Amino acid sequence: MHNTHEPKLISGNANRPLATAIARRMSMHRGMNVSLVDARVERFNDQEIFVEVYENVRGEDMFIIQPTSNPANDNLMELMIMADALRRSSAARITAVIPYFGYARQDRRTKARTPISAKLVANLLTEAGIERILTMDLHAAQIQGFFDIPVDNLYASPIFALDIAHQFNGLCDRITVVSPDVGGVTRARELAQRIGAGLAIVDKRRSRPGEVAEMTVIGEVEGQICFIVDDLCDTAGTLCKAADKLIEGGAEEVHAYISHGVFSGPAVERITGSRLKSVVVTDSIQPTKAVEDCPNIRIVPTAPLFAQAIMNIWQGTSVSSLFEHETLAPIYEGLYGSNGR
Incomplete structure (x- = not known):
């Protein structure tokens, strides 16, 4: 009413x-x-x-x-x-x-x-x-x-789709959306369908909590602009390792679209020194000065x-x-x- x-x-x-x-x-x-x-x-x-x-x-x-x-x-x-x-x-x-x-x-x-x-x-x-x-x-x-x-x-995926359409206009045939783990496939597939892109998965196996022992890329990423999509980024360890794995697999560029930038501990430092060309996050969490000053982190409004x-x-x-x-x-x-x- x-x-x-x-x-x-x-x-x-x-x-x-x-x-x-x-x-x-x-x-x-x-x-x-x-x-x-x-x-x-x-x-x-x-x-x-x-x-x-x-x-x-x-x-x-x-x-x-x-x-x-x-x-x-x-x-x-x-x-x-x-x-x-x-x-x-x-x-x-x-x-x-x-x-x-x-x-x-x-x-x-x-x-x-x-x-x-x-x-x-x-x-x-x-x-x-x-x-x-x-x-x-x-x-x-x-x-x-x-x-x-x-x-x-x-x-956040409709906002990300708008951002991608603006930032990567005309390049959708060269884009592959990547899930950083098997559990996030539904989220990645949903964005891939919105922008008409391909889909890949980084399968990670942990030896103990917080430590990734092995990563395998499932899908074709060679020559592609890869977008890693996840709901949050905490310490950025998995995100940066996934970017390395995609570059090793022949990806031309790796970007990340993250709903919530938690960015605890060494996250910003890791992202700054990583092979990620950009990390796009929403402002759902108020960014710290370190996040705002990071050259490869970009914030989209909610x-x-x-x-x-x-x-x-x-x-x-x-x-x-x-x-x-x-x-x-x-x-x-x-x-x-x-x-x-």
């Missing part, structure tokens, strides 16, 4: 630039100013989190913009405490906009006596008063089933996608329509010109 009130946005500290960009995009679409709700989200000396909302939110449709990236626990607690503050202030509905959903890699028990932390996080968010989740490229699709509330999982999704949720219209290139292209009009590389 269409809400008589305007949608209201509030942001934690995890990615304020993205929240501000979403508000700006919504202002353009609405033809009126949409600003972030005035609030303070800060820490006491003992690092306890305190939230105070300065505006009346009674009966309002509230959207909390807060990825649960590093520091994951702090950002998760901020999100839940903000939700509690809004619930106790009589907000009509609380939607958590979580561009990057932390703990998503702990979606199953990998061995005895281990937790399923993603399910625990789902329970915590629901108990905090959140009634809907909007996120992007969950590490494991089944996490949607961990919630007993609606979960809208957006995809604010147009999230702004439209928030408006669709508020208006009660389809969110899944944003999965399609035809719907997304007008939203990103102006960000991508008609020229090629």
